[in-house]
Amino acid sequence: MMLILSSIIAFIGIYSLVLTTSNLLYFRSLSKHWEKHTSKELVTIAVPARNEEATIEACLRSLMAQSYAHLEILVLDDNSEDNTAAIVRKLETEDSRLHLITGRALQEGWRGKLWAMEQLFRQSNGTYLFFTDADTVHKQDSIAYGMSLLSQRNAALLSGYPKQQTKSLGIGLLVSAMLFNPTLFVPFALQERLQLPLFSMAIGQYILLKKEALDAIGGFSSLRTEICDDVTLARAFARKGFKQMFAPMTDVVECEMFPTFKGAFSGLERSINGVVKRGLIGFLMILLIVIVLLALAVAPLLTLGLAILSFSNTAYLLPALWLFLGSLTLWASWAWAAKRFAFSTPVAMLGHVTIFLVVLMYLHGAYLRSTGRGFIWKGRVLP
Template structure:
């Protein structure tokens, strides 16, 4: 995985539109916007869409005074659209930039982030540069579950092929930070081309490859940080919303993931217990090997991405949680009322 390098200033001359959709983000938007305004980049604008928030998001936005900021109020959500996609679609319509930076409202950037990202994108001639941020984990379950994102990404996805392969199936993006060239964004049809996709970042990345534009997914942990979820219920609901949809509603894909997580992380403990009960030394030894190999791999990834490595020894708990989330994601989208997120409900027949 390529790593973003610090460039304090740039003379690229590219105008950047920073586009931030915000729905009920009163806890995050102030820090996010402050970090954007501190950027050491000469030519950028900030457009924020208040997506029909029911909290104090708009009041907080109104307290900022800067010629770079433009605040717009979102239109009511039309049928067939996912909320974030429609918000981003409205934002791009207002943007003037050569580059369009879609940024989640719960992200915080270091000062040289935009300059470094634009320089990287210019040098690599990317259509889309998406960064993997440093994911902040505070609570027990955040620390146990969130780092599994890095583990799954590095172990199950051939990251070097994201850039090299032309196959759109080998594509990933992170909606927390997506820097498009305007040409690429317009070529792929923007968010309107996948208006009902709830896991829009992955599908945008697939579209980039489909249209033979260059995609790079890079390590941005030293430039962008984000706390995805603030509570156990947020972790549960957020992952439940995305899991089954992220697998394109594939039952076989879901089954493979569940079996794989069980066999890799839980089964070695089951066999270890049997080995201890039956005093089977060979089974004990093989079970310990099976237990520690994923632990060691996760420790290396945790150190690389600055995550708490001691939670690597709790892989069985993390995996149990993920398996439960996977089953719940299938349940709510197939048999329940759909995924609920920020006061909006999405049923499978709407978001397919």
């Protein structure tokens, strides 16, 4: 049994190294040669904002300074209880392209952010829509870079991971859970050609899309009950035949997604559970994935234990070697991807800890859903 388990871990480790190598080479090819997009098509920047007084000004000033000139900037104040709206009104006097929209009360049957995004979509004038979060800060070429990639690759939706700012090692370990996609799950180069909904990815901090494609899928109405709005949107595009793609954004935008460990845990467990479909088949698949992830997380400790036992019983030597191979290749893959996405060296070195935390976040989130407690986000309960 131990030999079988160690062989599986070795296979996953080698697969991870191959997948990560492919993905990082693909990402490099996307970002290496790009030219500023010079079209005059209007891009609507859409920023949903709920209680964002600490971050909204820096975000908007970075968007007002974009090198891509043909913009309108819409900020929807989603019933904020702080000074978010007042800050935006002040900035409106500095830039005629900036407009504050007072959000309507949350409509029954909708998630809060999706309702905000739907309102922004309906009031936009651009040929393209650029959704971004209020806690992001963009470099001057952020939109020009995105428009260039959309044009070059003939895509309808573009997203990608920003550079994540984290105040502590603990927060960094939680946020680096996003590396699960490029190291263990999505073959991004192949996905650009196949456009499978399962492998379609997006992150709400950077979503640039063609408005006509969003209109064709009915806006956000078909997604209104979803918890994980970004990934669900990318999958909806793929299902309807609109090309979506994922690219590195670390050079053009950064974000402090979570200021506290508790906030990071709560936010990420919501996202992890939000992409998991309910039902018996889904439950069995997730159960298998959880078991495998737990094995991967403790593989270094198992390797050490079997190595010690092999001194007295050589039957443990081969499983120890397989475990060592799997642990080493997975660790190297995770560390490589972490450095590519600008995580700190300590975070990059502790990938096995992050994998264990992913399991904890999923299990705790599943408990909240099964007991009906739901997730609390921006002061709202998401069942």
